[in-house]
Amino acid sequence: MTEISMAQALNAALRDAVKDDDRVLIFGEDVGPLGGVFRVTDGITADFGEERCFDTPLAESGIVGFAVGMAMGGFRPVVEMQFDAFAYPAFEQITSHVAKLRNRTRGALSLPMVIRIPYAGGIGGVEHHCDSSEAYYTHTPGLRVVTPGTPQDAYDLLRDSIDSPDPVIFLEPKCRYWSKETVSFTRDGAAMDRAVVRREGKDVTLIAYGPMVATAMETAEAAKAEGWDVEVVDLRSLSPFDDETVTASVRRTGRAVVVHEAAGFGGYGAEVVARVTEQCFHQLHAPVLRVTGLDIPYPPPKLERHQLPDVDRILDTVARLQWNDEPAVAGA
């Protein structure tokens, strides 16, 4: 088996879904012959025809609204928003209709559709190309929001998302598109809705997702030098939130740090901190801390290194967990 990139894993997931289910259609701006600006849909039009993967006019609200109608008509659309901030014109369609149609119609109409959004920074993109918009979507009941941190999860989560009877916001971490690993195409169906312990450790839990999973893993390695045994939980599913996996980990380690790229204020990490605090208070040896992007509009490329949480910033935060005062007790 050869290693493939996350973009290739996503491409394989789309191909397999189109092959397995006639109702699956891929559309959006540039997804046809060009194969998407990140080549995630590369070759799909050539191999499966324009009936299955096609370009649309450049209009994000149009793409999502049209997909709503297509899903009402029995298809399973998988649409691409190309870049995070380009999805904002579609926000009304997503929040007012995609998220609510099942509820509004008391189950009579469902919207099995996937909205793929390449998101977050770290690629030196110019403005409006690097937003972390997950909180807007996770704050909207009726949507499932997932984000893979590895090529294997990219394949599994996208297949699961396309099969989901509920609409899914599928956030693809752009900076991880080129990361590689050996991917198995036999799905176990366990990725959807479930967080995963990416690395076991006994002193502190790093909670990360999407683009920050790799950074958290690097941090865990670097922490060894400090004598800290770091556990990394990859959320994968931002909504619904997997309390079970997360709280089990934090109860074991007694300390937790949430890491994300998005601005911290009013951000997704606040929800994670609240839930962990509510459920693990008596096992915590320190407050649950956050390492997030700054509360600023996403900066220009030459300054983005200050925006993105890196190993040092995360290690510094881990160090603030009153480390030497009260060592964590494994299994507490």
Place this chain on the structure above:
Amino acid sequence: MSRETLAAALLPSPVPVRFLAEDGTRVDEHGAYTEPPSERLVEAYRLMVLGRRFDIQATALTKQGRLAVYPSSAGQEACQVASALALTEADWLFPTYRDSVALVARGLEPGEILTLLRGDAHCGYDPAETRVAPQCTPLATQTLHAAGLAHAMQRRGEEAVAFALIGDGATSEGDFHEALNFAAVFKAPVVFFVQNNGFAISVPFEKQSAAPALAYKGVGYGVRSEQVDGNDAVAVLSVLDDAVAHARAGRGPVLVEAHTYRIDAHTNADDATRYRDPAEVEKWRAADPVRRLETYLTTENLLSGEDIERFRAEAETFAAGVRDTLNADVEPDPLSLFEHVYAVPTRQLAAQRALVAAELEAVEG
């Protein structure tokens, strides 16, 4: 076809298509459109009488506190009824909050239509079964759904049409333009029907658009367009029949603008005297669509005094049924809040459901 010829073929009639003058006499301002069969016109009249009575009843129910709000479509009966009559059961209707009378004409149960405004449920009928989308409150968003669904039906080989209703204000929204463009590019069988009733809540047409008529907006997207006198039921039915046939034949989408007027305020919560002259309302009352059709059909001996009495009696009985239905108190089940948020319920919602269930038990216990 050259680009010039194509553009000319898309252009609306320079004046609104019309068969009937305001006094109900026949006029020849309908170009190549033909008058619908008389039994269709009589049926339209019957439903317009029913629709007007429904509208009056629903407005009265707001005053009694039975409905939270009701956006009246009084004065727009020709548009409302023709929208339903132009469609078959296989076609999909995408109505707005103001289009309850179109749903009455489509044959939906009044109690199910009014659950939205009564506050019981967002949508009281089954859209999958009735092929009527939930009445849409955000403006113009459903035009895209109609375009997408029309495309889906076309792909499946169904000879069905999607029919989207909007008002004049909604033509300023981006989704309206995106929907016209998508529908045209995909040649989707969809009819966009704009009821230009003169006001978007309080904003008059002059401040909504500088276009000579909203119907001209279709041409730029490659969408065949037409304008019609919205208070002339013969004209509206003829134009909509033609538009639906055009779409059904796979010849692409159609945009129709009806020039009409909202006799009542935006809703019962609105004071229309703050933004319009009562004289203007009176002028439009004289153009009443129900009376116009009644005069024409009576003059042509297509409708007898007996028929009129019968239809009015039917409408009275219908209104009494609406009153009875709405006067019965229905308490929606609080635990239904947690149903249909997701197809696969989340653990978080299960926990919240348990919380509300415990609260209910505490109150009842």
